[in-house]
Amino acid sequence: MTKRKGSWRGAVVALALGTALTGRAFAGEEDDLQRQIDTQKSSVVDLERLDELKAVGDEIALLRSWLDEAWNLRAKHEYDQVRDVLDRALKQEDLIRAKIIVSKLRAQEQRHEAALKDLNNRIARTRKALQDTVDKKKAIERTNS
Amino acid sequence: MRPKSAFGRAQLGLFGVILAVGAACATPPKPRELEVYDVLRQNNQARLPDISKRSPDLVAEAERRSGAAHDEWQSNDLDECRANALLAQIKLKTAIALYDQDQLKAQIQSLSSQESHAQEELAGLSKDLASEQEKLALLQKYVDARKTAEADKAQAMTEQQKAQAEQEKLSQQLAAEQKIATAQLAMRTADTVEAAQYAKADYTAATDLLAKAQSALKASDFTSAQAAADAAKRSADLAAAAAKPQYEQAEESSQNKARNEALARDAPTIPGVKVRIDPRGDLQRLVIVVPELFTKREPNIAAGHDMVLDGIAGLLKKYPNYPVQVIGYTDNRGRSTELIALSAARAQAVYSALAERGVDTKRLMVSGLGGEEPFTDNRSSAGRAKNNRVEIVFLYH
Numbered sequence: 134m135t136k137r138k139g140s141w142r143g144a145v146v147a148l149a150l151g152t153a154l155t156g157r158a159f160a161g162e163e164d165d166l167q168r169q170i171d172t173q174k175s176s177v178v179d180l181e182r183l184d185e186l187k188a189v190g191d192e193i194a195l196l197r198s199w200l201d202e203a204w205n206l207r208a209k210h211e212y213d214q215v216r217d218v219l220d221r222a223l224k225q226e227d228l229i230r231a232k233i234i235v236s237k238l239r240a241q242e243q244r245h246e247a248a249l250k251d252l253n254n255r256i257a258r259t260r261k262a263l264q265d266t267v268d269k270k271k272a273i274e275r276t277n278s
Numbered sequence: 279m280r281p282k283s284a285f286g287r288a289q290l291g292l293f294g295v296i297l298a299v300g301a302a303c304a305t306p307p308k309p310r311e312l313e314v315y316d317v318l319r320q321n322n323q324a325r326l327p328d329i330s331k332r333s334p335d336l337v338a339e340a341e342r343r344s345g346a347a348h349d350e351w352q353s354n355d356l357d358e359c360r361a362n363a364l365l366a367q368i369k370l371k372t373a374i375a376l377y378d379q380d381q382l383k384a385q386i387q388s389l390s391s392q393e394s395h396a397q398e399e400l401a402g403l404s405k406d407l408a409s410e411q412e413k414l415a416l417l418q419k420y421v422d423a424r425k426t427a428e429a430d431k432a433q434a435m436t437e438q439q440k441a442q443a444e445q446e447k448l449s450q451q452l453a454a455e456q457k458i459a460t461a462q463l464a465m466r467t468a469d470t471v472e473a474a475q476y477a478k479a480d481y482t483a484a485t486d487l488l489a490k491a492q493s494a495l496k497a498s499d500f501t502s503a504q505a506a507a508d509a510a511k512r513s514a515d516l517a518a519a520a521a522k523p524q525y526e527q528a529e530e531s532s533q534n535k536a537r538n539e540a541l542a543r544d545a546p547t548i549p550g551v552k553v554r555i556d557p558r559g560d561l562q563r564l565v566i567v568v569p570e571l572f573t574k575r576e577p578n579i580a581a582g583h584d585m586v587l588d589g590i591a592g593l594l595k596k597y598p599n600y601p602v603q604v605i606g607y608t609d610n611r612g613r614s615t616e617l618i619a620l621s622a623a624r625a626q627a628v629y630s631a632l633a634e635r636g637v638d639t640k641r642l643m644v645s646g647l648g649g650e651e652p653f654t655d656n657r658s659s660a661g662r663a664k665n666n667r668v669e670i671v672f673l674y675h
Contacts, residue, residue: 217361221361221364221365221368224365224368224369224372225368227368227372228368228371228372228375231372231375231376231379232371232375234375234379235375235378235379235382238378238379238382238383238386239378239382241382241386242382242385242386242389245386245389245390245393246389248389248393249389249392249393249396252393252396252397252400253396255400256396256399256400256403259400259403259404259407260403262407263403263406263407263410266407266410266411266414267410269414270410270413270414270417273414273417273418273421274417277421277424
């Protein structure tokens with residue numbers, strides 16, 4: 134009987150200790166997830182600043198919604214889901230950065246195309262002016278020969 | 279609408295059960311996330327190999343997630359399906375973006391290269407254009423200068439032609455004026471021979487033509503003026519030529535008359551002589567009677583008569599063109615032949631005396647008429663002395 138009593142006590146202590154340890158672990162994970170969410174939110178601000186051409190507005194909005202979703206899941210202690218969402222959000226950040234680079238490169242390409250087009254136009258005009266000048270010169274030479 | 283029998287109700291119930299089971303076993307609608315992924319993949323199907331080559335891990339991950347999402351969809355595990363579809367989308371989109379980056383970088387590099395070439399070409403063309411434009415400008419300048427020179431030349435030629443025309447006009451005017459002056463001179467010449475009197479028709483024609491020439495000159499019709507002046511000169515010359523002989527004759531007559539008158543005035547100034555005019559027909563005779571040069575029957579001139587002989591010689595020299603007779607006379611006492619010889623000898627003596635005084639003897643004709651043509655009565659000695667004389671006769675018309 135005493136032995137059974139002692140085992141019960143041990144079990145209760147172990148349960149209490151386990152509960153305490155588990156709660157502390159949960160509290161640490163929540164803080165860590167919150168830091169991750171805050172870090173990613175600040176990253177979103179950076180991304181918005183980088184997106185000078187406003188090319189990835191939709192993707193950033195989606196990212197924000199996911200971070201809000203992660204925040205809400207964290208509040209519900211759905212940590213696994215929070216991690217999934219944060220993992221997805223990190224990949225979305227990578228995508229957004231890649232797309233921002235693409236948008237800038239595309240703008241650069243368009244500038245180059247415009248510049249090249251302008252150069253080609255100038256070449257065409259210059260070539261025509263050159264031909265006109267040569268023709269005019271020949272005409273004058275013919276007239277005055 | 280109500281069923282008509284129990285069998286009918288049973289059929290209806292069975293149909294409902296079948297529908298419920300069918301609905302429970304059917305595949306759910308494809309989640310939107312998966313649909314979007316499929317569309318994305320489909321749209322990039324053509325370049326997917328290249329994208330996969332660029333980012334094999336990302337594409338493989340996307341394919342894996344997509345496959346899982348499809349399985350989960352088929353097994354109705356929609357939440358997992360959506361999560362995997364989203365991740366597949368992100369992976370594939372990232373792979374596409376990276377591929378696009380490479381493509382754009384390559385494109386930008388290509389465009390930069392084309393730009394460089396284009397700039398080089400443009401620079402070359404601009405240089406050529408500048409060179410051609412410079413040549414054209416020089417050519418234009420040359421042409422302009424040539425045109426200006428030609429215009430100047432043309433203007434100079436025009437001015438030269440104008441000047442030549444002006445000069446020609448002046449020459450014509452000068453020629454006309456000279457011809458008019460020549461005609462006027464011819465008129466003056468005609469006037470000197472009194473052509474107005476002796477060649478009236480030609481002179482009048484010359485006057486009219488000269489007036490016509492002057493009128494034409496005033497009207498700047500120099501050709502007509504020259505022609506009229508030439509004609510006027512010809513007429514004036516004709517008039518002068520026609521009038522000259524008559525004028526000269528008249529002039530000579532006039533001169534002769536004057537000379538004769540002068541002779542008639544000068545002759546009496548010789549001391550010791552008597553002068554008379556003795557016309558015979560057309561011939562005029564100025565007779566200078568020199569009495570008492572000789573004594574008695576002497577044929578030689580007595581001394582003391584140098585003064586009268588000098589006076590006669592001077593008169594003969596002063597009027598050298600007159601033919602002159604030196605005629606000796608005597609009184610009537612003696613034989614006629616002796617008297618004639620004596621009178622001739624006395625005339626010869628005077629001839630010699632005059633020759634000694636430098637008188638041209640070619641014009642002198644010597645004769646002796648004896649007692650012919652007595653000067654006065656021979657009855658008195660004084661009369662006879664006067665009849666013993668020598669007469670110096672100037673002959674003229």
